[in-house]
Amino acid sequence: MGFVVSRADSATEQVYSMLRTRILSGDLDPGTQHSVYRLAAEFGISRTPVREAVLRLADAGLVTIEKNRGITINGPTLRDIREIFEFRLVLEVPAASYAASHSDEALVTRLRVELDGAHEASVEENPVLAEAHDREFHQIIVDTLGNPRMTKALGSLRDAARLGWAVADDWTQLDRERTAIFDAIARRDSQAAGFEMESHILRTGTLHQQRLLDHPQDMGWQRRLHEHVRVGTTDGTSSVSERKRPRER
Amino acid sequence: MPSRTENGSITDEVFKRLRDQILSGSLRQGSLHSIYEYAEVFGVSRTPVREAVLKLAATGMIVIERNRGFRVQGISVDDVRTVFEFRLLLETTAASYAAQHALPSLMEQLVENLRQMQLVIQSLDAAKFAQLDREFHDLIVASLDNSRIRRELEGLRGATAAMGVTTMGRPVRAREIHCEHVPIVNAIAEGNSFGAARSMTTHLVHSGRVVMAEVAARSGEALPDDWPDFLMPSLLDSPRPVEDEASRAGTTGGMSPGSSQVD
Numbered sequence: 381m382g383f384v385v386s387r388a389d390s391a392t393e394q395v396y397s398m399l400r401t402r403i404l405s406g407d408l409d410p411g412t413q414h415s416v417y418r419l420a421a422e423f424g425i426s427r428t429p430v431r432e433a434v435l436r437l438a439d440a441g442l443v444t445i446e447k448n449r450g451i452t453i454n455g456p457t458l459r460d461i462r463e464i465f466e467f468r469l470v471l472e473v474p475a476a477s478y479a480a481s482h483s484d485e486a487l488v489t490r491l492r493v494e495l496d497g498a499h500e501a502s503v504e505e506n507p508v509l510a511e512a513h514d515r516e517f518h519q520i521i522v523d524t525l526g527n528p529r530m531t532k533a534l535g536s537l538r539d540a541a542r543l544g545w546a547v548a549d550d551w552t553q554l555d556r557e558r559t560a561i562f563d564a565i566a567r568r569d570s571q572a573a574g575f576e577m578e579s580h581i582l583r584t585g586t587l588h589q590q591r592l593l594d595h596p597q598d599m600g601w602q603r604r605l606h607e608h609v610r611v612g613t614t615d616g617t618s619s620v621s622e623r624k625r626p627r628e629r
Numbered sequence: 630m631p632s633r634t635e636n637g638s639i640t641d642e643v644f645k646r647l648r649d650q651i652l653s654g655s656l657r658q659g660s661l662h663s664i665y666e667y668a669e670v671f672g673v674s675r676t677p678v679r680e681a682v683l684k685l686a687a688t689g690m691i692v693i694e695r696n697r698g699f700r701v702q703g704i705s706v707d708d709v710r711t712v713f714e715f716r717l718l719l720e721t722t723a724a725s726y727a728a729q730h731a732l733p734s735l736m737e738q739l740v741e742n743l744r745q746m747q748l749v750i751q752s753l754d755a756a757k758f759a760q761l762d763r764e765f766h767d768l769i770v771a772s773l774d775n776s777r778i779r780r781e782l783e784g785l786r787g788a789t790a791a792m793g794v795t796t797m798g799r800p801v802r803a804r805e806i807h808c809e810h811v812p813i814v815n816a817i818a819e820g821n822s823f824g825a826a827r828s829m830t831t832h833l834v835h836s837g838r839v840v841m842a843e844v845a846a847r848s849g850e851a852l853p854d855d856w857p858d859f860l861m862p863s864l865l866d867s868p869r870p871v872e873d874e875a876s877r878a879g880t881t882g883g884m885s886p887g888s889s890q891v892d
Contacts (some may be wrong), residue, residue: 428676463777470722470778527711530718533781540777608725608822 391429395419396436403442403453404539405612410455413446441540456541458589463539465585466605470539471530472522472581473574473609479524480565480573488566490520495562502551510551521565521577543590550587557583574610639673644681648672650846651690656701663698666858697814699876705849706841712785714838714857719778719785720770720833724825727772728817746807750800758803765810769817769829789840802839821856 399419402408420430423589434451437443443451456464479487515538522534557580564573582603647667650656664682668675685691689708691699702840727735746761763786770782809832816824834857845852 434677443876463775466773466775467777467781470718525714527714529711529715529785533715537777605722605726608722608826 391425392432392436395423395425395430396433398423399433399437400440400539402440403437408453410453413450413452415448415450417449440536441450456588461541461585461588464537465581465588468534468581468585469539469578469605469609471534472518473578474524475525475530476509476561476565476577477570477574479521480568480570482524483568483592487520487524488562491517491562494520495558498558499555502555514554514558521561554580554584578606578609632695637877639677640684640759643667643671643673643677644684647681647685648690651685651701651703653680658703659702661694661698661700666698676739687784703848704844705848706845706852709789709837709841710856713833713840716782716785716837717830717833717857719782720766721826721829723770723773723778723823724813724817724829727769728820728822728825731772735768735772736814736818739817742768743807743810743814746810750803753800755803759794762806769813805835806832868874 408414416427416430416434420427421436434445437451438445441454443453445451451514486510494513494517496518498517499512501507501510501513518538519531519534522530557576560576561573561580564570564576647656653795656662664675666677667682668678672679675865682691682693686699690702690704692702693699734862742761742765746758746765749758749761766782766786767779773779809828812828813825813832816822816828838852838856841852841856844850
């Protein structure tokens with residue numbers, strides 16, 4: 381926003397982005413402790429910007445602040461992953477439906493750039509770039525709701541899930557899923573867009589959980605929000621009939 | 630470095646004073662201020678001012694400009710829109726889910742909450758009422774067993790609280806809120822997901838409109854006439870029982886930020 385960046389602010393910004401990258405890339409192992417004091421020494425700066433950067437990291441859920449003025453690097457647990465991906469369902473399924481019902485040429489063009497970008501990055505086996513395009517793809521969809529608070533929430537959820545960890549085997553499938561979301565939005569099929577978004581998020585969440593386990597297993601949470609997340613859709617005819625049916629007693 | 634609590638309470642104090650100055654209009658919309666300036670004015674170090682400014686920036690009331698300080702934005706109708714639209718997504722999902730998965734203990738808590746709210750309306754205790762209202766919404770969202778969603782809701786409620794909205798303190802609105810909570814609890818008790826989502830939608834849309842009207846009365850902005858357009862029509866009752874109260878909130882005086890906390 382400003383043209384000149386003050387010394388303290390830019391130091392905070394630099395430390396924040398450096399630490400964030402190291403955490404997201406797995407360079408700083410989950411569970412390890414680090415002191416603000418030592419980090420400041422390592423970066424060769426005062427403690428204030430490090431402290432502020434650490435507060436922001438804690439806000440994003442990437443670290444926990446300890447009483448002894450140190451931090452512990454957070455790693456996602458199975459529960460974290462369920463919470464992150466369920467939150468994404470609540471946010472992104474209605475967003476995809478809304479995007480489809482309000483889709484225009486400009487939106488489709490922007491989404492196609494990210495879709496193609498993610499595809500090319502996958503072919504070139506560049507996970508960092510693929511993640512950046514995927515992030516943008518999802519962000520554009522949520523942005524159609526015109527709500528900066530939601531945009532920000534999605535950013536934090538993605539940071540917390542460490543999506544950069546996606547492994548190469550998944551890329552073809554992820555590509556297919558993104559294309560299905562894109563197609564539904566392009567043809568203004570809001571129900572299909574919500575459905576495709578739901579499958580994509582559920583699948584990604586499950587992949588993340590499986591990576592934490594020695595062997596794949598059904599985590600049991602995947603369908604529990606299925607009939608509850610369609611509230612915000614402009615065309616929810618099928619879910620309306622589902623909702624009208626009271627619970628059998 | 631002062632201890633966390635000490636620092637925290639100074640931050641809170643600075644936050645409240647800055648917020649009240651913005652709401653009262655003594656900090657003009659669009660004006661630019663430095664953290665340094667307010668550290669001097671309040672006679673505190675820059676750290677708590679910086680933290681208070683970050684909190685205010687999170688509410689959208691100010692915007693931080695690097696190397697220059699912060700610019701007063703005031704509160705806009707659009708801020709209110711973003712808060713209530715986000716709440717609609719989270720809370721209608723939660724209400725729908727609760728209708729199928731509510732434990733007997735949750736039902737007892739909700740019914741008890743309604744009963745206490747009824748008593749509090751008669752005693753005109755605005756603070757207690759706000760606490761019960763917060764508890765009501767938190768109970769329903771907690772049924773999702775998702776700490777991130779719960780924290781997000783807390784933040785959203787914090788944002789409207791920080792806006793100094795006083796609507797809830799009015800007895801008329803308090804009675805309406807209670808009346809709107811009843812069908813939500815009934816639908817959850819009956820296991821009626823659609824009914825629970827629908828009643829929650831009606832309630833939040835009504836609250837959103839009332840708060841928007843209050844902010845519009847202060848800022849002179851126009852109100853969106855078709856809000857919220859992203860909800861499917863079937864979730865919104867028509868005619869909406871909203872217009873009366875919205876116009877009433879716009880004309881009734883008695884805005885005293887901080888005196889009766891909302892949310």
